[in-house]
Amino acid sequence: MSGHPTYVPTHPAAQWLERRLPILGLLHSSFVVFPNPRNLNYWWTFGGILSFMLAAQIATGVVLVMHYTPQASLAFASVEHIMRDVNYGWLFRYAHANGASMFFVALYIHMFRGMYYGSYKEPREVLWLLGILIYLLTIATAFMGYVLPWGQMSFWGATVITSLFSAVPFVGDSITTWLWGGYAVDNATLNRFFSLHYLLPFMIAGVVVLHIWALHVPGSNNPTGLEPKTAKDTLPFHPYFTVKDGFALACFLIFFSWFIFYVPNYLNHADNYIEANPLQTPAHIVPEWYYLPFYAILRSIPSKLGGTIAMFAAVLIFAFLPWLDSSRIKSAVYRPLYKIAFWAFVVCAVLLGYVGAQPPEGVYVLAARLLTAYYFLHFLVILPLLGIYEKPRPLPASIADSVLGPPKEAIHADANPAHPRKSG
Amino acid sequence: MVASTITDEPTRRDFLFIATGAVGVVGAAAAVWPFLSQMSPDATTLAAASIEVDIGNIAPGQIVTVKWRGKPVFISHRTPAEIEAARATPLSELPDPATDESRAPNPEWLIVVGICTHLGCVPIGNEGPYNGYFCPCHGSVYDASGRIRQGPAPSNLAIPPYKFAGDAKVTIG
Ligand code: HEM
Ligand code: FES
Numbered sequence: 286m287s288g289h290p291t292y293v294p295t296h297p298a299a300q301w302l303e304r305r306l307p308i309l310g311l312l313h314s315s316f317v318v319f320p321n322p323r324n325l326n327y328w329w330t331f332g333g334i335l336s337f338m339l340a341a342q343i344a345t346g347v348v349l350v351m352h353y354t355p356q357a358s359l360a361f362a363s364v365e366h367i368m369r370d371v372n373y374g375w376l377f378r379y380a381h382a383n384g385a386s387m388f389f390v391a392l393y394i395h396m397f398r399g400m401y402y403g404s405y406k407e408p409r410e411v412l413w414l415l416g417i418l419i420y421l422l423t424i425a426t427a428f429m430g431y432v433l434p435w436g437q438m439s440f441w442g443a444t445v446i447t448s449l450f451s452a453v454p455f456v457g458d459s460i461t462t463w464l465w466g467g468y469a470v471d472n473a474t475l476n477r478f479f480s481l482h483y484l485l486p487f488m489i490a491g492v493v494v495l496h497i498w499a500l501h502v503p504g505s506n507n508p509t510g511l512e513p514k515t516a517k518d519t520l521p522f523h524p525y526f527t528v529k530d531g532f533a534l535a536c537f538l539i540f541f542s543w544f545i546f547y548v549p550n551y552l553n554h555a556d557n558y559i560e561a562n563p564l565q566t567p568a569h570i571v572p573e574w575y576y577l578p579f580y581a582i583l584r585s586i587p588s589k590l591g592g593t594i595a596m597f598a599a600v601l602i603f604a605f606l607p608w609l610d611s612s613r614i615k616s617a618v619y620r621p622l623y624k625i626a627f628w629a630f631v632v633c634a635v636l637l638g639y640v641g642a643q644p645p646e647g648v649y650v651l652a653a654r655l656l657t658a659y660y661f662l663h664f665l666v667i668l669p670l671l672g673i674y675e676k677p678r679p680l681p682a683s684i685a686d687s688v689l690g691p692p693k694e695a696i697h698a699d700a701n702p703a704h705p706r707k708s709g
Numbered sequence: 710m711v712a713s714t715i716t717d718e719p720t721r722r723d724f725l726f727i728a729t730g731a732v733g734v735v736g737a738a739a740a741v742w743p744f745l746s747q748m749s750p751d752a753t754t755l756a757a758a759s760i761e762v763d764i765g766n767i768a769p770g771q772i773v774t775v776k777w778r779g780k781p782v783f784i785s786h787r788t789p790a791e792i793e794a795a796r797a798t799p800l801s802e803l804p805d806p807a808t809d810e811s812r813a814p815n816p817e818w819l820i821v822v823g824i825c826t827h828l829g830c831v832p833i834g835n836e837g838p839y840n841g842y843f844c845p846c847h848g849s850v851y852d853a854s855g856r857i858r859q860g861p862a863p864s865n866l867a868i869p870p871y872k873f874a875g876d877a878k879v880t881i882g
Contacts, residue, residue, distance in 0.1 A: 441830065445846065448829035463745075467754045469779035469824075477748065564774050564781045564823075566830040568845050584847055589827055589863045645847055 291318070315501060320519035321526050322507035324688050328402075329505065330533030331395040337534055338388045339493065343486050345381040346430075353433065355479035357472035360435035361560040379549040385427045386552045387541045389575035392420060400606070401627055403615030404506040410607040412499040417604045419492050424576070424600070426485040429478040431573060436557030441570045443470045443478070449583075452593040469563060509687045510615025511680065518684035571642050578634050581641030582660065585653035595657065602664050609664050611672030614680070622675040630663045754778075759882030761874070764818070772834035774823060777881050781823035781831050782869055783842075784879070787853060791840070792816045795854040805864045809854045812868060820871050820879065821855040827862035842866065 292313035294300045303309055352371050354363035367374035396416070399405055405413035432443045447464050451457040466473030504513065513519050520526070544551065552574060556567045572580050582599045586592035602609075617624040637656045643649045681687040760777050764784060767773050772785040787795070795809040796816070813819045823831050823842075830846035837843030838859070839852035849860030856865045871881045 441846075445828040445830065448827075451829075462750060463748055465750075466748055467750045467779055469829075471754075471779045473751065473754070563779060564776060564831060566845060570830070570846055584861075587861055589861055592861065 315497070315522075316527075317521065317523045319501065319504075319522040320513065320516075321505050321522055322509075322513055322518060322684050323520045323525075324507050324509065324684055325505060325526065325529070326508055327529070327533055328394070328398040329507075330530050331391045331398065333530035334391045334534050334537050335388070335395060336493065338384060338391060339486065339490060342381065342384050342388065343490070345377050345384060346483070346486065348377045349381055350483065355433070355476055357435065357475050357561075360433065360475060364434040376545070379545045381430075382553065383541065383544040383549060385430060386544070386573070386575065387537070388423065389427070391537070392423060393575070396420065396603070397631065399506075400630075401617045402506055402508060403510050403610070403612075403617070405607045406610065406615050407607070408503045409499075409506060412496065412503075413607055414604060415492055415496040415499055419489055419496060420603070421600070422485055422489045422492065426482060426489065427573065427575070429482040429485070432475065432478045433482060434557060435475065435561045437559045437561060437567050438554045438557040438570065440470060440561035440563065441566055442572055443474065445570065446572075447474075449593045449596070452590040454590070471563075506615060507684060508616060508618060509681060509684055510619070511684050511687070514683055515685070569644065574638065574642075577639075577641035578637035578660075579641075581637045581653045582657045584641070584645045585650070585657040599657075599660060602661070605664070606668075610668045611670075612675065612677070613672070614677045619678045619680055620671070620675055621678060623671050626663065626667050626671060630660075633659050633663065759880055761878060761880050763877060764879055765877030769817075770835075774834075775881070777822075777869060782881055783819070783821050783823045783834060783855075783866075785819040785821075785834065785853075787813070787817055787819055791853040794840075795852060798852065798854075798856075803856055803858070805857050807854075807856060807865055812854050812856070812865070815873065818873075818879070819853070819855060820869065820881070821866040822869055824867070825849055825862055826857065826864045826866065827860070832866075 292310040294303045294309060299309055349367065352363065352367045352374060354360055364378065367378050369375075371377075399413065399416070428442075428446060432439045447461055447470065450460045450464060453460055462468060464474070465471065466477065504519075554571070556570075559567075571577070579596050579599050583592045583596040586595050612620060612623065614620055617627050633656055637653070637660065640649050640653045640656065645653070682691060686692070757778065760775065762773075762775050762784065764773075764786070767784060767786045769786050769788050770791075772783050774781045774783055776782070792809070792813075795813075798809070800806040800808065809816070812821075825832050825844040825846065827844065827847055827849050830844050832842035832844040832849070832851060834842055837850040839850060841853040841858075842851040842855065843849075844851075844860065844862065847861050849862035850858045851862075851866055852858050854865075855868075857863070869881050871879055873879050
């Protein structure tokens with residue numbers, strides 16, 4: 286985008302470095318003068334919040350490892366040691382445990398923002414796919430992290446989730462034995478999960494770099510879903526978006542701190558303060574809240590293999606959104622029917638989460654089945670058809686117009702798209 | 710690329726390209742194997758294979774849980790009523806048909822791996838509509854022969870290899 290200054294280092298040291306490694310110029314063009322659509326709302330601040338939370342998880346995680354022992358007979362006691370004996374150990378552990386939940390809060394908001402405003406559509410498909418990759422890696426990371434304190438929920442959550450692979454025909458049992466490194470979840474399992482729990486966040490960080498690279502090619506989407514056309518449509522990242530992201534982050538951290546300092550175990554399960562016992566399953570096992578909708582889908586299908594397939598499909602189907610949504614219009618603001626479908630899907634996902642936390646009996650079984658059916662219906666039927674039958678509302682001529690109102694002479698009929706769907 | 714490489718005859722570079730590529734592929738495949746294999750059960754895990762259990766003081770109606778290969782094994786001293794009910798069940802009522810005779814050759818003793826065949830929780834003994842085992846995780850129900858009757862589990866509770874040694878001992882594994 287033209288109209289924004291490029292980086293010219295003034296300090297001799299900066300000039301020296303810039304001639305050898307132009308990293309200051311890269312940071313300057315990416316995070317100082319980078320042109321963002323001027324109409325970004327607060328839903329766009331969760332990318333920055335997520336970056337912060339990833340850094341926070343790594344920082345608190347590295348500290349925890351300094352005091353944690355990845356050995357089945359010592360792990361539980363070492364976490365209690367962190368909680369009771371290590372200076373501020375309780376703070377680091379509560380920040381890390383609740384930080385994982387906050388990560389998912391921000392991640393889900395970030396993803397649903399993308400869905401509401403059609404951010405996965407051309408030209409941002411690769412950006413979306415990298416985001417899905419981050420989501421999958423985060424799911425794996427948090428799952429393995431939850432095993433580390435070696436409580437009852439750690440152990441039985443690990444057992445149930447790894448046993449999903451035993452549903453694979455013929456080789457299922459060999460796969461689980463290989464994953465466990467034994468005939469049940471045990472010390473070998475704990476050790477490999479610890480190794481991977483340390484590794485994966487750094488892989489996430491790598492994919493985040495690619496994600497931001499892919500973002501900075503087309504630039505951010507925005508509430509209108511229009512691409513910027515002139516310099517009037519954008520504002521430089523600094524100070525306009527640094528302050529907006531910073532303010533939102535500060536508010537988010539207050540929310541996060543409330544969990545750490547006032548209800549640190551609200552999102553945890555009491556059973557996880559009982560040391561793992563391979564001979565006894567807790568009466569009611571449930572996964573962490575961020576997996577509950579998928580857990581409900583798993584249980585809704587009365588077959589082991591079928592339930593496993595449905596659960597993995599429910600996660601992976603997000604990757605196909607760019608091709609399932611047939612509408613050319615990005616933003617739900619201009620798609621009256623999609624707006625309804627979007628909120629119906631949000632309600633469906635939240636209810637699935639609620640049902641996933643209930644015992645699988647009575648009315649919950651039926652509810653889980655209906656909601657699972659609707660979940661897939663949304664992706665596989667509603668999204669493809671809406672693009673064909675929906676009549677979009679008229680789009681503004683530009684991003685600047687949507688904010689400042691149209692210039693008097695520019696109210697043309699051509700703001701109204703004649704062909705609301707893809708030609709293909 | 711460079712004009713001089715385009716000849717009809719294979720050149721020394723073509724040979725090196727194919728030879729290096731072939732060795733590289735074989736080498737990469739050979740290097741992957743140890744990476745995969747190290748995750749399988751190690752020698753100590755494989756060695757801890759069998760256990761001997763004293764069953765002389767398990768009363769009729771009682772189920773005792775022992776640990777074998779890191780998993781629970783249920784040793785159930787069945788009552789005559791349980792045996793009779795298990796033997797009388799017609800195979801047509803079973804999702805995973807198996808006779809009680811084949812599962813408990815010595816009818817007083819049922820020895821099964823206490824791992825639900827759904828997703829691996831430990832079922833609770835003397836529970837459920839068939840007075841056998843009930844899995845709290847997703848509600849699978851087994852009968853007094855450890856056979857699946859209801860719920861998402863696909864098959865009967867597994868039977869470990871075991872041998873009775875006299876009246877009062879059993880070797881599992
Ligand atoms: C995306 C980033 C990460 C997520 C989502 C995450 C998630 C989790 C979760 C959910 C737990 C269980 C907390 C509990 O209930 O006690 C955990 C524990 C743990 N994590 Fe992480 N983690 C992340 C990054 C890291 C990193 C980078 C390290 C090490 C460098 C680390 C080290 C640990 C350790 C040692 C524990 C066990 C202590 C404990 O249970 O509090 N984590 N993690
Ligand atoms: S693990 Fe037993 S019913 Fe699912």
